[in-house]
Every structure is written in structure tokens, then in C-alpha cells.
Amino acid sequence: MTEYGRGQGSEPWHPQDPLYGDGGWEGQQAHVGRQSGYGGQPQQHYPQPHQPQYGAWSHEQQSGYDGQQYPYHEGQSQPAYDQQFVGQSQQHFHQGAWDGTGTHGPVPYAADPGDPHNQQPVAYGEQPDLYGTEDAYPPPVPPGRRRPEPEPQPEPGADEEEHAFFPGGGADGDAGEEEHELQSRRERRGKGRxxxxxxxxxxxxxxxxxxxxxxxxxxxxxxxxxxxxxxxxxAAPDYAGSGNGQHVTVTINKGDGGWAIGQKLKDAGVVESAAAFVSALQANPKGKALQDGVYTMEKEMSAASAVELMLSPKSRSNLIIAEGRRNVEIYGLIDKRLEVPAGTTARVAKKEYKHLGLPSWALNHPNLKDPLEGFLYPSSYGVTKGQKPEAVLKNMVAQATAKYQELGLEKKAQTLGLDGPWQLLTVASLVQAEGTSHDDFRKMAEVVYNRLEPGNPQTAGRLEFDSTYNYVKNQSKLDLSITELRRYDNPYNTYFSKGLPPGPIDNPGEDALRGALNPTDDGWYYFISMDGKTSKFTRTLEEHNKLVEEWNASRKKN
CATH class of the missing domain: 1.20.5 (Single alpha-helices involved in coiled-coils or other helix-helix interfaces)
Structure with a gap:
């Protein structure tokens, strides 16, 4: 073992040494400033001739551990462990004795008889000993017990870092491999930072x-x-006052809610916002009574004023179609509302009826007086000047078709012994024409169904309704001669022809339609209205004739 593996002194490092294996170099070091040899013994001086080449080693004097030689020439760097040792002390010191003054002297060493390898260290120039000063570094650790130095952590905020054992470096020839390696790590760690x-x-x-x-x-x-x-x-945006005097017409369709109405009024410039109208409509106790139709309004009205005006009859310009009205009457009302020549709407209906939206079951029936009869549904319609008759008729037909579909005419016709919804609609028109009150409609429907039976014992399949004759004659008379009625040859005249007329004779309302769909089953065959408001129903002709006599007697008194 060379001098690098043991402490200062001439004794070899061997297992019998009392400090072998313990913390000698780390735990048994003398205190700073105390100059002692190995194990606390006084240092020994070995004279050695001075080397003429300062800092250089000969080939024979360089040896590694375990007898391995590391030859190098002058100017080459020492092995890594020697360079580390040099770096730690920052001074070139010589391996050997101390001079007792705390400095390395140029005293030549004598051969150490206890050195088995007979290796002589090189004497360095006279240099101060830093082990006894404040800047002293700890003595080197034996190679076998050395541990790799931990990588220093960079201080926060520091751009460059220095290793504690390499404060300044030195010449290129003095930089060791480990220093290069540490420097490379620092560069890699700091790369890109x-x-x-x-x-x-x-x-x-x-x-x-x-x-x-x-x-x-x-x-x-x-x-x-x-x-x-x-x-x-x-608060919703709202105008103030009752309008600016500029009139506009607003059409409200059936089924429109408060928000839809308010939006139409806003679009027409009547109110400032739909929200304000909805609030005013909800605040008005009569708000729920607002109906569809055509309203004449003013622009820039407050929402409350608009609601009040729409609830007033003077603002409405709707066309009201009453229950039981015939088409010929309705055509005249449309002409007046549109301000077109009389007969205009009737000619359009006759010419364009197939293109106005009738359902398939309402087409191609023979002997009809008016193919649109029964499809101008009783309701309120917004009809104003400037509209086309076709548009008004389409709206009415659409509303009738929707109602008939809602009530299920097409599905329930066969259960009532009828050929289809067209016959059911015709029955409803008869019920509407002959009934005098809503309470009569179900009984009146039973009368129709009973008389339609071909083998019935009372009428032999004839309906004998005065209303069918009046429809053909476009009149509404009550005093009709039986002789006249039986002689008039027309498919609509139920006194002359058996069964139902070719088609509806008016436009029935919802109550009449429901009566035709749900007739009573009490055996009624006859009816008569004694006061023009209510009807009395009987099962036999004898009962019926008694009521006729009473009615005739009452007329004579008047």
C-alpha cells in the first residue's frame, strides 16, 4: 500500500493497527491546530534528498494501489484521486512527515524501512501548512473509505453554482476528471435554464x-x-299613454297565447315589449276573456292600454261565424268584410274548392249543392280588407278539418251504422238545423238514426225534415204544406227521397257534432217545437199528432 492509503508517518497501514477499520480518519482526527502524527504520536522526520524537478514525478516513483503502476510523463495530470486530494487542499503538499512548525519543509526523506514497496514521495517546495488555520480542510480519507461527494443543490435564485471543494479551479493541467464530470453535470442541469x-x-x-x-x-x-x-x-320596457293616433290592424289566431299576442303587437309597433303586454294581461281581471280575431290598435300604446282596448268590442273587427249558418250566408259576410263585389267568394269556392284543403273523404260526392258546405267551421276569424277570398276560405276549412279529426268522425262513423265521416257530418248538420237547444241534440240524433232504418214501423226510411227542403229553397220557413213537401223532387228533400241528403245542409257546431256522435237510446221517432226554443220528443205517430194539434190550437189563439 502506498502513502496515499495511510496517514502521516512511517508505519504501514495494517489490520493490527488499533485504529484499523474505525473512524480513524473521520472520527480520530486531532483538533484543528494540534500537530500530531498517526494515532496521536509525535511526527517523525525522514530526511530525503530534494528533487530538482518541482512538482514532477519520475516513472519509478509513481505507483498505484495494489502495486499497479500508472506511468505518465512530465506535464501529464496525476491520477484522479491525487487530483482530488490536490483540489481539496488547494495546495501542492508532499506525502510524508510534518516539520513540527506546521509547515512542510524541504527536509529530504530517508528510506522507510517499514514500507514494503520502498516508495519514496517527492519533496515539494516549501509551502505553508493550512491545517492549523481557520481555512484548514480535513485530512484526506483513505481511498477504500471514500464516498462520492453529494451533488450540491443550487441555491434559490442563483444562476451559477460553485462546488465547495472547487472554489477557483486552476490551470488546465490541474483540472481533474471528477471536476470535469461535476462541471458537466452542472452544465446539463442548467442547460436550457x-x-x-x-x-x-x-x-x-x-x-x-x-x-x-x-x-x-x-x-x-x-x-x-x-x-x-x-x-x-x-321592469319590462313599456310605452306610456294610449297611443300616437296611428292605427294598425293586428290578427290574433285561435290558440295564440299571451306571449305570442304580445310579440305580434310588438312587431306591429303597438307595444314596446311582449313581456310588458304579458304582465298587463295577467294583471287584468278580464285578461282570460281575450279572444282571437282582428283588432284595430294604435301604435306606441302602453301595455295596459292595449289590453283594455283588445277587451273592448269596439277594437274587434272579427268575422263571427255562428253555428248552423249555411255557406251562402257566410260567402256574403266575407264579401262585405273584404269589400269585394257580392258573389266573389261564392264563385271562388265553386271553382277552387278542391284546392282549399278538404280531406279526401269530403271529395267527389254526387248531387252536392255546395262541396264546401259543412267545412266553414263556426268560429271567429280575422278577416280584413286586402285579404284574398281563397285565404279566408282555407283558414276556415283548416279549422273545420282539425276539429273533425279531434272529435274522431272518421273512426266513429262505422260504429253508428254510417258509411263514413261524410254521412256523420251530414247527420250533425241535421241535428244542428232541427234542434232548438243544446239539450236537444242527442235526442235529435237518435231520431235521425231510428228513421234511417229502412224497416222502421214509423217512417219507412224517410227522415221528413223540413230543414232539408228549406236548404234547397234557401229559406227558413216553419209553415210548410205537407202536400208541397211531398211533391218536390230533389235529392235534398227528405220528404221526397229516402235516407240522408247528399251532404251537409249547414255548418254544425261542436255541441251538435257531439250529439251526433253520442245519441240517446230511448226509442224517439218524432219531435216538435212548441215555443220555437225547446222540442218535445215522442215514440209513436199518435203521440206526435196530439202535440201537433196542441200547437195548431195555440197558434189560432194568437
């Missing part, structure tokens, strides 16, 4: 962006929150 100032600048910009985005988001949320609050809870 930007100065602290740049990171702070980048962080500041990022913070500013976050603040701007967050602030903008809060602003947007606040704005939309305000709009939501205004729409939900704030």
Missing part, C-alpha cells in the same frame, strides 16, 4: 394574462347576469 429575471418576467406576463381573462370573464358574467335579472325580474 433561463435567468431568474426572465422567469420572473414570464411569470408576471402570465399573471397579467390570467388577471385580464379572469376580469373579462367576471365582466361578461356580470353583464349577462344583469340582463338575465332585467329580463326575469326587472
Amino acid at each position: 433561463k435567468p431568474v429575471k426572465s422567469r420572473k418576467g414570464r411569470t408576471g406576463c402570465a399573471c397579467m394574462v390570467v388577471v385580464l381573462v379572469f376580469g373579462g370573464g367576471l365582466g361578461g358574467v356580470g353583464y349577462f347576469g344583469y340582463k338575465f335579472y332585467q329580463n326575469r325580474f326587472g
